[in-house]
Amino acid sequence: MAKRSKIVVVGAGMAGLTAAHKLYKAAGAKEAFEICVVEGGQRIGGRINTTEFGGDKVEMGATWIHGICGSPIYEIAQNIKALESEKPWECMGHLFEEKLLAAETRAEGGFVVEHDIVESISSLYETLMNISQGKVEKGDFSGIQESSIGSFLKLSLQKFWDSKSEEEKLAKKIYGNWSKRMLEEAVFGVFENAERVHTGAADLFNLDYAAESEYRMFPGDEITIPQGYTTIIDALASILPVDMIQLGRKVIKIEWSKSEYCESHTSGRPVTLHFSDGSIMQADHVIVTVSLGVLKAGVLNHESGGGLFSPSLPPLKKDAILRLGYGVINKLFLQEEEEGNLCKTPFMKMAFHRSDSEFRHKNIPWWMRKTASIYPIYNNSSVLLSWFAGKEALELESLDDEAIIDGVSKTVSSFTSNSNQVCNDKMDSKDSGFLFRKVLKSKWGSDPLFLGSYSYVAVGCSGDDFDTLAQPLPRNDKDFDSPPLQLLFAGEATHRTHYSTTHGAYFSGLREANRLLQHYNFLGQRRICASLALFVTSLEGGMIHP
Numbered sequence: 001m002a003k004r005s006k007i008v009v010v011g012a013g014m015a016g017l018t019a020a021h022k023l024y025k026a027a028g029a030k031e032a033f034e035i036c037v038v039e040g041g042q043r044i045g046g047r048i049n050t051t052e053f054g055g056d057k058v059e060m061g062a063t064w065i066h067g068i069c070g071s072p073i074y075e076i077a078q079n080i081k082a083l084e085s086e087k088p089w090e091c092m093g094h095l096f097e098e099k100l101l102a103a104e105t106r107a108e109g110g111f112v113v114e115h116d117i118v119e120s121i122s123s124l125y126e127t128l129m130n131i132s133q134g135k136v137e138k139g140d141f142s143g144i145q146e147s148s149i150g151s152f153l154k155l156s157l158q159k160f161w162d163s164k165s166e167e168e169k170l171a172k173k174i175y176g177n178w179s180k181r182m183l184e185e186a187v188f189g190v191f192e193n194a195e196r197v198h199t200g201a202a203d204l205f206n207l208d209y210a211a212e213s214e215y216r217m218f219p220g221d222e223i224t225i226p227q228g229y230t231t232i233i234d235a236l237a238s239i240l241p242v243d244m245i246q247l248g249r250k251v252i253k254i255e256w257s258k259s260e261y262c263e264s265h266t267s268g269r270p271v272t273l274h275f276s277d278g279s280i281m282q283a284d285h286v287i288v289t290v291s292l293g294v295l296k297a298g299v300l301n302h303e304s305g306g307g308l309f310s311p312s313l314p315p316l317k318k319d320a321i322l323r324l325g326y327g328v329i330n331k332l333f334l335q336e337e338e339e340g341n342l343c344k345t346p347f348m349k350m351a352f353h354r355s356d357s358e359f360r361h362k363n364i365p366w367w368m369r370k371t372a373s374i375y376p377i378y379n380n381s382s383v384l385l386s387w388f389a390g391k392e393a394l395e396l397e398s399l400d401d402e403a404i405i406d407g408v409s410k411t412v413s414s415f416t417s418n419s420n421q422v423c424n425d426k427m428d429s430k431d432s433g434f435l436f437r438k439v440l441k442s443k444w445g446s447d448p449l450f451l452g453s454y455s456y457v458a459v460g461c462s463g464d465d466f467d468t469l470a471q472p473l474p475r476n477d478k479d480f481d482s483p484p485l486q487l488l489f490a491g492e493a494t495h496r497t498h499y500s501t502t503h504g505a506y507f508s509g510l511r512e513a514n515r516l517l518q519h520y521n522f523l524g525q526r527r528i529c530a531s532l533a534l535f536v537t538s539l540e541g542g543m544i545h546p
């Protein structure tokens with residue numbers, strides 16, 4: 001029988017499974033290809049990881065379907081009925097969302113910030129983001145330097161203040177040690193901190209301004225998946241033969257573009273994958289879906305001979321990998337103590353003093369000071385959730401549970417101490433007491449299979465870098481002697497307009513599967529003589545040869 005082309009997909013996350021699913025399902029492909037998915041971890045799903053905590057289903061990674069209209073993830077979720085559940089789930093439904101939006105903003109010290117201040121800053125922030133996304137004219141904010149989102153926001157806030165009357169500028173203290181201006185800055189900070197999490201850019205001064213308008217969102221509601229995000233992964237994997245996905249198969253080197261591959265390898269396949277257990281696998285095509293973090297580490301270690309690719313990737317590709325931003329975002333779940341008459345932590349957004357302020361509460365740990373909010377995962381849940389970005393997120397990974405509980409308790413105390421309706425005296429007497437009994441946190445930064453959470457456009461790069469990353473190798477115009485499409489790249493960080501999302505990963509997997517299907521065009525051309533099986537299949541499939 002004629003040899004089938006071997007396609008190896010590295011990584012069983014959204015991109016890898018989508019590619020395998022598409023290839024396997026394509027008419028005739030089963031006969032034409034030998035498909036294999038190798039996954040370094042002990043589970044499929046990658047950055048999608050639904051688990052349980054305190055009796056509730058929680059998402060350690062991907063959480064939201066970012067806009068349901070046109071989302072392929074939403075379509076799958078609908079088809080498999082993953083959008084219905086008897087039990088409450090993380091961030092369920094509209095009422096929850098409204099509650100979250102309406103959540104009070106509290107200032108360090110325990111005051112609820114008055115509505116007018118929150119409103120004016122919220123509207124300012126929204127206007128600025130609308131400008132950066134190219135939705136509205138710059139208006140009052142024209143002429144502002146816009147190299148990064150961070151600098152644009154900072155200068156715009158200054159301009160907002162400059163436009164105020166002298167009277168308004170008067171720095172009168174309105175709550176405790178807070179002046180109006182300090183408070184406005186802190187409330188603005190809540191939005192910036194939420195932005196750090198959304199974009200993955202822990203430092204907004206490193207988030208490119210121009211690229212912001214290229215990012216696309218689907219219209220419609222943003223929802224979570226009642227049955228868990230993992231159901232989407234399971235649905236994609238369910239049609240694949242069980243032995244197609246190999247777990248615990250960490251790739252440590254990918255040899256490609258060998259000029260004498262025919263002689264040196266009996267299989268005659270141009271790519272060799274080396275695994276951590278010393279085994280190897282040969283392939284005609286490898287779809288690499290590892291995270292941008294893993295790629296960065298893989299191209300950096302090259303000098304020491306420890307690089308992921310041999311030969312190393314061409315400079316253009318390597319530069320794009322190194323230039324693009326890739327952030328660490330972590331989620332922290334805390335289960336609240338429900339016994340006794342301890343008060344419940346409210347849904348709240350937290351406006352902190354600047355970290356250099358003399359007024360800051362010294363018992364709030366630094367790694368909490370950029371946390372935008374804390375809220376129960378559904379209306380009435382005893383499980384609370386906060387998101388962390390950057391070095392705060394990394395610190396969280398290294399702290400033990402007690403230190404986390406202590407730090408969060410102290411922070412919550414500082415934000416509720418002045419309001420009797422939320423907290424009683426008991427709270428004060430238990431100032432550093434353990435309000436929480438259990439924690440669960442993600443560790444995306446230190447996990448060697450991820451080394452971070454999702455990508456963004458850093459200052460100094462552009463959307464072009466995503467496209468460069470997506471280009472297959474070898475480049476046919478240059479290396480026309482080598483077999484084509486040895487390395488293909490998929491994954492969230494290869495999608496120019498939907499990067500950082502599950503649907504971006506999905507589209508990228510589809511794109512690379514289609515690239516191969518098109519290359520092998522069952523309608524004929526290139527490889528028609530290479531594989532009898534392919535030829536027969538095409539006929540059976542009713543396709544016409546030229």
Ligand SMILES: Cc1cc2nc3c(=O)[nH]c(=O)nc-3n(C[C@H](O)[C@H](O)[C@H](O)COP(=O)(O)OP(=O)(O)OC[C@H]3O[C@@H](n4cnc5c(N)ncnc54)[C@H](O)[C@@H]3O)c2cc1C
Nearest residue numbers: 011013014015040046047062063064251491492501502505
């Ligand atoms: C905390 C967090 C929250 C998020 N929230 C959302 C959200 O709300 N909505 C949304 O749309 N997206 C969200 N995302 C992003 C989304 O999860 C990712 O964009 C998407 O899942 C990435 O899929 P992927 O296939 O590109 O990569 P991955 O899921 O990373 O898959 C790559 C796979 O490769 C494996 N691998 C790595 N190295 C090797 C190796 N050397 N050998 C073999 N296998 C290897 C990994 O184990 C992994 O399984 C979030 C991500 C995180 C971390």
Ligand SMILES: *[C@@H]1O[C@H](CO)[C@@H](O)[C@H](O)[C@H]1NC(C)=O
Nearest residue numbers: 122123124126127130135136
């Ligand atoms: C921002 O843009 C959205 C959608 O384009 C619009 O609905 C909203 O009113 C705008 N917000 C502000 C403050 O201009």
Ligand SMILES: *[C@@H]1O[C@H](CO)[C@@H](O)[C@H](O)[C@H]1NC(C)=O
Nearest residue numbers: 175176177178358359360361
């Ligand atoms: C804040 O103001 C109060 C008075 O409202 C004062 O007693 C306190 O010392 C101030 N705190 C700091 C840290 O300066």
Ligand SMILES: *[C@@H]1O[C@H](CO)[C@@H](O)[C@H](O)[C@H]1NC(C)=O
Nearest residue numbers: 092093094095096099379380
């Ligand atoms: C959540 O609580 C509010 C009252 O605080 C209530 O109006 C709403 O119906 C609740 N939502 C759900 C989904 O239970």
Ligand SMILES: *[C@@H]1O[C@H](CO)[C@@H](O)[C@H](O)[C@H]1NC(C)=O
Nearest residue numbers: 088338344378379380381382
């Ligand atoms: C919320 O929880 C309380 C007790 O924990 C319970 O009595 C109440 O019925 C719950 N409400 C909803 C809407 O689930």
Ligand SMILES: *[C@@H]1O[C@H](CO)[C@@H](O)[C@H](O)[C@H]1NC(C)=O
Nearest residue numbers: 049050051060442443444447
């Ligand atoms: C995925 O979830 C499991 C718990 O089900 C956990 O042990 C593991 O650490 C999680 N992975 C990451 C990267 O957070």
